[in-house]
Amino acid sequence: MIIPFALLGIMLVFVVFESSWRPDQSRLRNSQELYNTDPLLLQEIECQQRRELHLDWPVFYFSITPYALPANFREICSAQDRQLLKALCLHNGNTEGALSFLNSLKKAKSREYSAQLEMTAGMTEIEDIEKSIAGHNELRSVLESYKASDKSYRIYIPRIGFSSSKNQFHDWLIDISRFDFGKSTFDNQDIATKVNRAFSNTVVYTLPCVFIVFILAIYLGRYLSANTGLPNSIVSNFLYFLDAIPPFWLAIVLMLGAASAGFGYSSLSFGSTSYWEMVYQYSLPMLTLVLTLLPYVTKQVQASIEKTLAQPFIKTARTKGLAESEVFRRHVLRNASLPVVTLLFDYLAYAFAGAFVIELVFSIPGIGQLMADAVLTNDIQVISAVILYLIFIKMALMLLSDVAKYFLNPSIKF
Amino acid sequence: MKEKVKNILDYSAITYLGIVFILCLFPHFILGLLGLDIDVHLKAGSQSPAWNVAEVFGRDNLGRSILAMMINGAKFSLAISIFSATLATVIGVFLGAFSGFFGDNALKVTLGNSLLLILLVPINFYYIGLATNLDPLEGVLLVSGCLLLSLLVWWLIDAAFRKLSIFQRKMSVPVDFVQMKFVEILYAIPTYFVLLALAGIFKPSVQSLVVIIGITSWPMTALLLRTEMLKIREMDFVHALKLAGVPWYRILFRHAIPNAISPVVVDFLFFASGLLVIESTLSFIGIGLPGEIISWGKILASFKHNSASWWTALFPGIIIFLTVLSFHRVGRMVKIKYSFTSH
Numbered sequence: 001m002i003i004p005f006a007l008l009g010i011m012l013v014f015v016v017f018e019s020s021w022r023p024d025q026s027r028l029r030n031s032q033e034l035y036n037t038d039p040l041l042l043q044e045i046e047c048q049q050r051r052e053l054h055l056d057w058p059v060f061y062f063s064i065t066p067y068a069l070p071a072n073f074r075e076i077c078s079a080q081d082r083q084l085l086k087a088l089c090l091h092n093g094n095t096e097g098a099l100s101f102l103n104s105l106k107k108a109k110s111r112e113y114s115a116q117l118e119m120t121a122g123m124t125e126i127e128d129i130e131k132s133i134a135g136h137n138e139l140r141s142v143l144e145s146y147k148a149s150d151k152s153y154r155i156y157i158p159r160i161g162f163s164s165s166k167n168q169f170h171d172w173l174i175d176i177s178r179f180d181f182g183k184s185t186f187d188n189q190d191i192a193t194k195v196n197r198a199f200s201n202t203v204v205y206t207l208p209c210v211f212i213v214f215i216l217a218i219y220l221g222r223y224l225s226a227n228t229g230l231p232n233s234i235v236s237n238f239l240y241f242l243d244a245i246p247p248f249w250l251a252i253v254l255m256l257g258a259a260s261a262g263f264g265y266s267s268l269s270f271g272s273t274s275y276w277e278m279v280y281q282y283s284l285p286m287l288t289l290v291l292t293l294l295p296y297v298t299k300q301v302q303a304s305i306e307k308t309l310a311q312p313f314i315k316t317a318r319t320k321g322l323a324e325s326e327v328f329r330r331h332v333l334r335n336a337s338l339p340v341v342t343l344l345f346d347y348l349a350y351a352f353a354g355a356f357v358i359e360l361v362f363s364i365p366g367i368g369q370l371m372a373d374a375v376l377t378n379d380i381q382v383i384s385a386v387i388l389y390l391i392f393i394k395m396a397l398m399l400l401s402d403v404a405k406y407f408l409n410p411s412i413k414f
Numbered sequence: 415m416k417e418k419v420k421n422i423l424d425y426s427a428i429t430y431l432g433i434v435f436i437l438c439l440f441p442h443f444i445l446g447l448l449g450l451d452i453d454v455h456l457k458a459g460s461q462s463p464a465w466n467v468a469e470v471f472g473r474d475n476l477g478r479s480i481l482a483m484m485i486n487g488a489k490f491s492l493a494i495s496i497f498s499a500t501l502a503t504v505i506g507v508f509l510g511a512f513s514g515f516f517g518d519n520a521l522k523v524t525l526g527n528s529l530l531l532i533l534l535v536p537i538n539f540y541y542i543g544l545a546t547n548l549d550p551l552e553g554v555l556l557v558s559g560c561l562l563l564s565l566l567v568w569w570l571i572d573a574a575f576r577k578l579s580i581f582q583r584k585m586s587v588p589v590d591f592v593q594m595k596f597v598e599i600l601y602a603i604p605t606y607f608v609l610l611a612l613a614g615i616f617k618p619s620v621q622s623l624v625v626i627i628g629i630t631s632w633p634m635t636a637l638l639l640r641t642e643m644l645k646i647r648e649m650d651f652v653h654a655l656k657l658a659g660v661p662w663y664r665i666l667f668r669h670a671i672p673n674a675i676s677p678v679v680v681d682f683l684f685f686a687s688g689l690l691v692i693e694s695t696l697s698f699i700g701i702g703l704p705g706e707i708i709s710w711g712k713i714l715a716s717f718k719h720n721s722a723s724w725w726t727a728l729f730p731g732i733i734i735f736l737t738v739l740s741f742h743r744v745g746r747m748v749k750i751k752y753s754f755t756s757h
Contacts (some may be wrong), residue, residue, distance in 0.1 A: 244687075
């Protein structure tokens with residue numbers, strides 16, 4: 001049941017991310033090429049990158065394009081040329097005319113440099129193009145012959161193309177099945193190692209946090225269901241206020257508070273190697289994470305405990321003469337643990353979401369920081385890699401949660 | 415005594431929200447009244463609070479008065495949270511109502527109709543996609559022509575299919591199953607990561623932020639309405655309407671949804687307060703809103719440039735916190751009042 005929907009999710013990720021991905025050429029050039037303004041060389045680099053990233057391949061196993069566009073449209077490497085060709089082809093459907101115009105434009109550009117011709121490539125309006133090539137008789141005659149034969153019907157006829165396994169989706173799927181996410185367009189590092197490093201940095205403190213939260217929540221839940229009146233209202237109001245505080249603000253306030261209390265917490269001193277130093281550095285982020293996760297978990301655990309306490313077998317256990325702690329440990333906790341364990345496995349993934357803001361405030365180089373940096377630098381490959389990691393983790397957790405539930409209650413059937 | 419405290423809290427929450435709404439409606443008027451401006455004063459720089467109107471909460475790293483920014487930012491913070499909550503509620507109500515009302519077996523489609531749908535919907539989508547690349551007039555003509563033509567084809571072929579019994583075989587559409595699986599996929603990834611991923615695709619603007627937050631947070635509403643709809647579907651009046659021959663869309667929109675919508679309406683303020691926190695978090699990171707627009711989260715973002723300037727973090731944070739608390743308080747009042755009158 002999980003697998004087809006995981007595949008569907010993966011396909012959605014591919015469609016959304018890879019289709020919107022435009023490699024930013026300026027980032028990929030090394031410094032020597034950056035200062036080179038020779039347009040032909042720059043175009044050569046662009047073409048090479050397109051070929052390396054297989055962007056000239058079809059996107060999926062089949063494709064539907066207008067008949068007016070040439071079949072090898074994706075193989076034209078310059079983005080500006082593609083834009084011009086698309087505009088011309090979809091204007092009156094004369095594909096051959098548009099291609100010959102593009103070729104003669106290229107020839108004219110290679111003969112002499114003219115700023116006006118350079119600008120022509122990015123244009124989409126036929127009137128603008130006419131104006132910009134006004135000085136070139138040869139180009140004008142090609143454009144006239146393009147305009148002369150109108151084949152508009154071609155725009156509305158779709159062309160259905162099938163491709164072999166040589167397409168971008170297949171390629172991408174094979175790559176991610178090998179955990180090869182390619183290289184980041186931002187700093188040219190291997191994405192898999194980058195994401196692995198970030199995940200290990202996050203897991204190191206979120207995992208203990210989730211367990212602390214659940215242990216605290218069980219104690220608090222027991223306390224809240226055993227006490228009424230003022231003690232109950234103090235604790236529950238505290239949790240209620242905690243729930244209303246934006247997590248990132250809580251992180252900032254705790255950081256400021258620690259700094260003013262003389263703990264000298266500096267957000268920049270991460271990366272120390274000593275174990276105790278690491279614990280010291282992680283203590284404040286962990287406290288924040290615990291406080292942000294606590295209210296919701298406590299509410300759920302308390303509900304679960306109260307539901308169990310209302311059962312008749314609790315009354316039996318009490319009349320049997322068991323001590324209250326014994327009742328709680330042997331009867332309440334056992335029976336209340338099933339929904340709590342489901343929640344625990346859900347929360348292991350959700351803790352990342354809570355950790356995400358905290359990492360930004362405390363500058364922890366974890367998954368949240370990586371994601372935010374990727375969004376700010378428009379590094380869509382890293383974003384898609386992180387999302388895929390999260391999907392895989394969630395799938396693994398779902399499986400683990402089912403196994404744990406089976407151990408807690410063997411009468412559950414699959 | 416306790417009742418009195420509760421009443422005071424309720425009224426102060428309402429008053430606070432009232433003040434914030436007035437700030438949203440007339441920010442420039444109030445700024446003028448207080449003699450403030452929101453211009454950049456690079457010379458003034460980051461300044462700690464002092465006893466005058468402009469600097470009562472200090473200045474941020476660009477020398478802007480924090481008080482003025484808070485007054486000006488109320489508009490976008492509240493508008494984004496309320497509009498995106500509305501969008502999410504509308505999407506959630508429709509999807510939840512469909513999945514709850516039809517379940518997996520109630521929506522039946524004949525084989526012929528489903529074949530036609532599978533054929534015609536992709537064709538229409540293709541031409542709509544093509545139309546975005548053409549001139550506006552040509553595009554509109556193309557899309558409307560395509561839609562009209564497919565309606566004609568539908569009408570003709572459907573009439574032909576009616577003669578053939580093999581195409582009249584009924585199949586049920588598992589609306590509920592498909593939607594629940596979709597919700598599961600959305601829930602599989604923590605919300606903030608979905609938001610960040612979408613923010614990476616869209617260009618930063620107020621509208622796109624509303625859309626991004628709206629389309630990622632509808633599942634809660636949908637689940638709420640679905641459970642309510644499961645109850646209403648089995649009620650006598652729905653059966654009576656079905657027997658009376660009322661068409662399904664009339665039952666759904668006229669009778670079922672109005673009866674099921676109350677928990678969603680009651681939860682709206684809680685929902686909006688959650689989205690306010692999400693919006694301020696995204697602005698704090700610097701994602702979603704373009705640079706020139708000020709919201710409460712944006713003020714906090716200047717704390718990142720200078721972590722010694724505690725005032726840029728503390729005061730806007732308190733405002734967000736108080737707004738969320740007041741939303742909760744008023745939401746609870748609505749809940750109590752509503753459940754009192756309806757049951």
